[in-house]
Amino acid sequence: MTVRSLGRGLPTSKGGATLVRDPEVIDFAAEAFERFWDTALPFPYEYSRE
Secondary structure (H helix, E strand, C coil): CCEEECCCCCCCCCCCCEEECCHHHHHHHHHHHHHHHHHCCCCCCCCCCC
């Protein structure tokens, strides 16, 4: 499996991306996304601090 961090090099950085080249990991991520997409709830248009 090939995984490379394209961020600032720190595991806790909030910027950046991860490059994954393993087809099995990509298939797993795509299937998980599709499965959760069907059950996702829409974001509210407004937020309150309560």
